Amino acid sequence: MRRLPDHISSEHPIVTGRYAIFTPAVAALADTLGDWLDKKITGAYIYGPSRWGKTRAVQWYLKSLLEERLGGDQPLHIWIRPLTFNTPGEFYKSLHVGVTHQFSKGRISPNDRLIMLREFFLASADNCRTTTVILIIDEAQGMTTKEWIWLLSLQNLMDQQGYVLSVFSIASHQMAYEFDFLTRTGNPHVGARFLVDQWRFPGVESEDELAFILDGYDEQSRWPASGGVSYLEHFAPADFGHQKRLAGAAPSMWRALVALLPSDHEGRISFPMKHIALAVEDVLFQLAFGAAWEDVTSVEAWVDTLTTHRLADHMRAVALDI
Amino acid sequence: MTARANPLRLGQLPAYAWRPGYVHKYASLWVTALRFFILNRPDFPSFVADVCKNRHSFELQKYIYIDALPGLVGKCINVDFFVESLRENRDSFRWANLSDFPLGFQLNMFSERPAICLTCMSHGFHSAIYSLKWFDKCPLHEERLIYVCPICGKSLKSAMRVKQKFAASICNCNNQWMSMEMARCPPEKPDRDNLLSDIVKWIEDAASKCWIYIPYSREYDNSVVGYRHLSLGLSEFNESMPAWVDMKVPPDAQFTAPRYRPFLIGSILDFSSVVIKVRDRVKRVFDSGFVFENISRLKIKRCSVEVDFEDLTGYKISFFFIFKSMLRYAIKHLLGKRVHLIHWVECNQSARLLKSKVQSNEYVAIAWAILHWMRASIWRTIAADRWFQGFLGEEESKYYTLGGYYRRIYGAQRVILAGAKEKSELWIENRVNAASLLDLFPTQEDLQRCCTDQGFIEESRGTLPRAPLEWWAWCGADHRLRLAVMQRRSVFWHRVASRAPSKTVRTAEAEKKHVSRQLDLHKQIVAPVIEFGSDASWQYRGDLSDLAHGTVSCSRLVMGNGNYYRFCVAELPRNLAAQGERWVLRCLDLPLLVFSSTTREGVIRLKQAARLYQKSCSRS
Numbered sequence: 001m002r003r004l005p006d007h008i009s010s011e012h013p014i015v016t017g018r019y020a021i022f023t024p025a026v027a028a029l030a031d032t033l034g035d036w037l038d039k040k041i042t043g044a045y046i047y048g049p050s051r052w053g054k055t056r057a058v059q060w061y062l063k064s065l066l067e068e069r070l071g072g073d074q075p076l077h078i079w080i081r082p083l084t085f086n087t088p089g090e091f092y093k094s095l096h097v098g099v100t101h102q103f104s105k106g107r108i109s110p111n112d113r114l115i116m117l118r119e120f121f122l123a124s125a126d127n128c129r130t131t132t133v134i135l136i137i138d139e140a141q142g143m144t145t146k147e148w149i150w151l152l153s154l155q156n157l158m159d160q161q162g163y164v165l166s167v168f169s170i171a172s173h174q175m176a177y178e179f180d181f182l183t184r185t186g187n188p189h190v191g192a193r194f195l196v197d198q199w200r201f202p203g204v205e206s207e208d209e210l211a212f213i214l215d216g217y218d219e220q221s222r223w224p225a226s227g228g229v230s231y232l233e234h235f236a237p238a239d240f241g242h243q244k245r246l247a248g249a250a251p252s253m254w255r256a257l258v259a260l261l262p263s264d265h266e267g268r269i270s271f272p273m274k275h276i277a278l279a280v281e282d283v284l285f286q287l288a289f290g291a292a293w294e295d296v297t298s299v300e301a302w303v304d305t306l307t308t309h310r311l312a313d314h315m316r317a318v319a320l321d322i
Numbered sequence: 323m324t325a326r327a328n329p330l331r332l333g334q335l336p337a338y339a340w341r342p343g344y345v346h347k348y349a350s351l352w353v354t355a356l357r358f359f360i361l362n363r364p365d366f367p368s369f370v371a372d373v374c375k376n377r378h379s380f381e382l383q384k385y386i387y388i389d390a391l392p393g394l395v396g397k398c399i400n401v402d403f404f405v406e407s408l409r410e411n412r413d414s415f416r417w418a419n420l421s422d423f424p425l426g427f428q429l430n431m432f433s434e435r436p437a438i439c440l441t442c443m444s445h446g447f448h449s450a451i452y453s454l455k456w457f458d459k460c461p462l463h464e465e466r467l468i469y470v471c472p473i474c475g476k477s478l479k480s481a482m483r484v485k486q487k488f489a490a491s492i493c494n495c496n497n498q499w500m501s502m503e504m505a506r507c508p509p510e511k512p513d514r515d516n517l518l519s520d521i522v523k524w525i526e527d528a529a530s531k532c533w534i535y536i537p538y539s540r541e542y543d544n545s546v547v548g549y550r551h552l553s554l555g556l557s558e559f560n561e562s563m564p565a566w567v568d569m570k571v572p573p574d575a576q577f578t579a580p581r582y583r584p585f586l587i588g589s590i591l592d593f594s595s596v597v598i599k600v601r602d603r604v605k606r607v608f609d610s611g612f613v614f615e616n617i618s619r620l621k622i623k624r625c626s627v628e629v630d631f632e633d634l635t636g637y638k639i640s641f642f643f644i645f646k647s648m649l650r651y652a653i654k655h656l657l658g659k660r661v662h663l664i665h666w667v668e669c670n671q672s673a674r675l676l677k678s679k680v681q682s683n684e685y686v687a688i689a690w691a692i693l694h695w696m697r698a699s700i701w702r703t704i705a706a707d708r709w710f711q712g713f714l715g716e717e718e719s720k721y722y723t724l725g726g727y728y729r730r731i732y733g734a735q736r737v738i739l740a741g742a743k744e745k746s747e748l749w750i751e752n753r754v755n756a757a758s759l760l761d762l763f764p765t766q767e768d769l770q771r772c773c774t775d776q777g778f779i780e781e782s783r784g785t786l787p788r789a790p791l792e793w794w795a796w797c798g799a800d801h802r803l804r805l806a807v808m809q810r811r812s813v814f815w816h817r818v819a820s821r822a823p824s825k826t827v828r829t830a831e832a833e834k835k836h837v838s839r840q841l842d843l844h845k846q847i848v849a850p851v852i853e854f855g856s857d858a859s860w861q862y863r864g865d866l867s868d869l870a871h872g873t874v875s876c877s878r879l880v881m882g883n884g885n886y887y888r889f890c891v892a893e894l895p896r897n898l899a900a901q902g903e904r905w906v907l908r909c910l911d912l913p914l915l916v917f918s919s920t921t922r923e924g925v926i927r928l929k930q931a932a933r934l935y936q937k938s939c940s941r942s
Contacts, residue, residue: 105368116362119361119362119506120362123506126506
């Protein structure tokens with residue numbers, strides 16, 4: 001851990017890593033989910049390679065974007081599935097804890113947990129004055145048939161009370177085969193409930209998108225949230241004062257990103273948000289330590305930085321998913 | 323859309339299954355907690371930790387009181403939880419539990435067990451108002467209120483405890499009382515709210531006339547209402563009394579005023595159901611209270627207070643006046659930061675046991691009632707604890723609360739206590755002492771100044787005498803209220819209401835008892851005995867019925883080494899008295915009987931016979 005310069009607060013989001021930059025993909029995710037909700041789809045899945053920014057999009061932006069689109073509070077619950085479950089008790093307990101019910105801990109039978117979950121979801125729907133409860137399951141690529149069926153029980157219970165449980169799964173590429181698998185193994189009704197539609201979560205796919213993202217560091221970010229300065233201004237106030245902006249370095253960074261693609265890469269170009277964020281953070285730290293603007297925003301510098309974070313290896317690993 | 327440094331916490335939604343806005347007006351705190359329990363199904367320790375805000379004590383996690391009592395934080399349901407965590411409106415809890423009612427109502431107007439209307443419960447509603455003693459039927463449904471669980475038949479408790487998982491019951495079983503649908507969203511009923519609001523309005527009105535609100539920690543108890551003229555208050559009280567009050571006039575009540583309904587007042591105030599006679603109409607309740615008592619046998623040491631009153635008539639009135647007087651004293655001193663009354667009971671006696679003891683003695687009951695009344699005002703608050711701690715000059719509190727009563731293990735007594743002292747009531751000895759109270763009771767001028775100017779009495783406390791004393795208040799022949807200190811070696815209580823039987827009745831009862839005893843002894847004398855004959859053997863002697871005659875007296879035949887036999891002595895009838903034998907002595911424990919000319923000789927003979935009997939028994 002390096003020692004920070006005096007003017008950099010140790011609580012800054014760039015230092016702690018607790019921040020999210022709004023990207024066009026985040027907006028597209030909210031639009032897609034909004035469309036599905038409009039169509040009253042009871043279940044669909046979103047897939048995309050890892051490190052593309054799906055989870056951050058869900059955890060940091062989805063609720064407010066949906067509320068903006070649908071108007072008013074939305075009963076949005078997120079469950080990050082930790083592992084595969086062998087019993088309904090384990091499954092419901094994990095779901096129960098995941099949706100942050102206050103009394104989820106302790107020894108409770110699966111049936112009781114089912115009732116508690118139903119009441120919790122119904123209350124959240126009533127509090128938001130809607131009849132649709134949104135459940136996002138992250139890391140859903142490993143969901144087993146049994147788990148889908150247990151989830152179906154909950155959906156049916158809510159359906160009896162006149163409420164809809166819309167389950168949107170977020171997964172990597174494996175999810176693409178799940179629908180066929182369920183259909184061929186005698187559970188087409190499960191697929192028809194939870195895997196009705198699908199959508200590919202995009203990465204950073206163009207230079208314009210990259211410039212939009214970098215502008216988030218330049219201008220659209222604030223710390224502290226009220227009355228603060230942008231991330232770039234906090235780390236490099238002098239450069240910021242000289243009207244230097246990261247968005248201006250988007251072409252050089254884009255060239256570096258493209259240069260690091262595998263030589264046999266075919267198909268669309270899409271880059272992970274995580275690596276872009278890590279590269280920008282490195283640049284901000286270098287600027288804070290007094291590096292020259294031109295030295296850290298050149299194509300070579302971007303290549304060095306991205307190589308440090310093993311972008312090329314990652315792109316090779318996820319090439320099949322893109 | 324900007325970058326975010328803080329994630330949008332999904333926890334913005336409540337972490338409980340709860341819909342704000344469904345706590346209806348006048349719903350009891352218990353029914354709200356019950357609904358919460360049904361919907362969320364917590365395990366009981368978690369429920370206590372969240373709803374009672376008690377995350378420490380394992381002991382207290384076994385049960386919680388269904389009322390939110392200011393002095394019992396952590397042991398009862400916390401209204402703040404519903405307001406802060408569940409976003410309920412605090413006004414919805416205005417009449418949710420006993421401590422929200424005026425002080426006088428809190429003390430004696432509620433039944434010990436919660437009263438429940440099953441129809442209301444099936445609609446997800448229950449009110450603390452139902453537990454008022456007047457009601458035996460639901461004011462809305464005209465259905466009889468129940469005090470026992472309809473499933474298990476056990477009495478309802480004033481505490482929730484877990485009998486089975488997911489059932490915080492106030493009975494002995496797993497009764498959930500209402501369906502899940504009703505727990506979610508109990509329906510609104512405007513007619514019920516209107517009816518209950520009438521009752522509440524009447525309660526507040528009655529309280530403003532008959533009771534005083536003491537400044538309290540609760541935001542809606544911050545008004546101090548002055549005393550009102552009692553007779554005026556009573557007439558208003560009756561006129562504004564709603565139809566639903568089922569008045570029960572006591573059979574021995576004698577009312578000159580046709581619309582006078584003192585029983586209601588009595589039930590508010592009267593702890594021991596002892597009625598004190600007041601000779602004339604009370605006109606100046608504002609100043610003090612008045613009681614009548616035969617004081618001819620009391621040795622009066624001091625009269626501290628004399629208050630004029632006039633035009634008394636023959637009403638029977640409860641302790642209202644004494645309470646008023648004592649309460650006013652307490653309030654003035656409480657507000658003047660000079661509190662002198664402490665409820666002091668022995669630590670190893672339960673509240674129920676104490677109550678049963680005091681109820682057996684009318685006079686102790688009166689003292690107890692006054693103390694109880696005092697405690698009902700300010701002593702229920704934590705502030706009183708802290709004040710008392712400071713008053714004693716102690717840093718750490720050594721006393722604790724249990725069952726709503728303050729208890730303290732404390733040797734020396736240097737603060738003022740009120741009540742009585744009697745040999746037979748050792749439990750109250752050195753714990754109830756009125757000496758200091760009388761020393762500090764304000765003078766007439768001070769009282770008037772307090773009442774008119776709302777000022778406080780400034781008086782140096784000084785050293786207080788702490789002799790074991792009794793005190794009482796009575797109405798003198800000059801129509802003045804008097805508080806006296808009585809010092810006697812043997813306490814003799816005068817009965818205020820002549821409940822004791824007259825001397826004639828007592829004599830008749832004693833005579834009856836004596837006759838019964840004599841008959842019993844006669845029967846024992848004529849029972850068959852054995853005699854030690856001249857041939858040195860025991861002989862049976864059967865028919866002795868002629869011996870039953872005259873008065874029989876009993877005594878003991880001392881046999882040495884602490885042993886004795888009981889025997890009785892009777893005079894022989896004249897026709898049987900021969901050879902100078904006038905007395906017959908019969909051992910009640912052995913089948914022995916002797917005749918003698920004198921009782922002394924008879925005792926010697928009986929003793930010899932008893933020894934012979936013992937020897938023969940040991941041989942055999």
